[in-house]
Amino acid sequence: MSEKAVRGFVCELLAVFYQKGWVAGTGGGICASLGRGLFLMAPTGVHKERVAPSDLFVVDSMNGKVVSPSKNRALRLSECGTIFCELIRKRKAGSVMHSHALSAVLAADRARPLDQLEIRGFEMLKGLRGESNDAVHMVPVINNRPKEAELLGEITRVVDTPKFQRAHCILVRDHGAYIWGEDIWETKRHAEVYHFLFEAVLARAQASRMRKI
Numbered sequence: 001m002s003e004k005a006v007r008g009f010v011c012e013l014l015a016v017f018y019q020k021g022w023v024a025g026t027g028g029g030i031c032a033s034l035g036r037g038l039f040l041m042a043p044t045g046v047h048k049e050r051v052a053p054s055d056l057f058v059v060d061s062m063n064g065k066v067v068s069p070s071k072n073r074a075l076r077l078s079e080c081g082t083i084f085c086e087l088i089r090k091r092k093a094g095s096v097m098h099s100h101a102l103s104a105v106l107a108a109d110r111a112r113p114l115d116q117l118e119i120r121g122f123e124m125l126k127g128l129r130g131e132s133n134d135a136v137h138m139v140p141v142i143n144n145r146p147k148e149a150e151l152l153g154e155i156t157r158v159v160d161t162p163k164f165q166r167a168h169c170i171l172v173r174d175h176g177a178y179i180w181g182e183d184i185w186e187t188k189r190h191a192e193v194y195h196f197l198f199e200a201v202l203a204r205a206q207a208s209r210m211r212k213i
């Protein structure tokens, strides 16, 4: 894809994610590779459905430095930038999205007191690279911090943990999720599959509670 096409697709996905409630209230974000270690990243504190292709920043994923700023000088780079760069380097992600979806927050609650959410028994698991529909898929869950950048230490710890090597997602309690793929198309698919799975886990737990009443 050309840089122009990637810029357009990032903005299109932000609008789609906004419609789904995954990046509401100016929270959440996305980045996508331009090749050569450079990534397009969305600005922070803006209405995600209104972001224009020229609003995006170009960042060097090796050092997190802005190579080309947003054409709108009033905008600041997303606070997710350092975390996106860590996932790009450690998981070879070609794209990462950050969700503030309610389903992600409530699914993380289901994991308490453990630091992982186990997902099993859903055909949709096949939509995750490397998984089958009979997999027990382990998603790491970390605690929230006052600032997004302060999550970096815990993010680094869980991406290095062997039992989470098949995960393409990290849940953050009371906050949301980071979801990635090898390119922007896989990140889109993984975002759709994980949000389905979060909702499915919650619906199944609710159905189980109703049967016990």
Ligand SMILES: [Zn+2]
Pocket (backbone or CB within 6 Å): 027, 028, 098, 100, 148, 175, 176
């Ligand atoms: Zn956030």
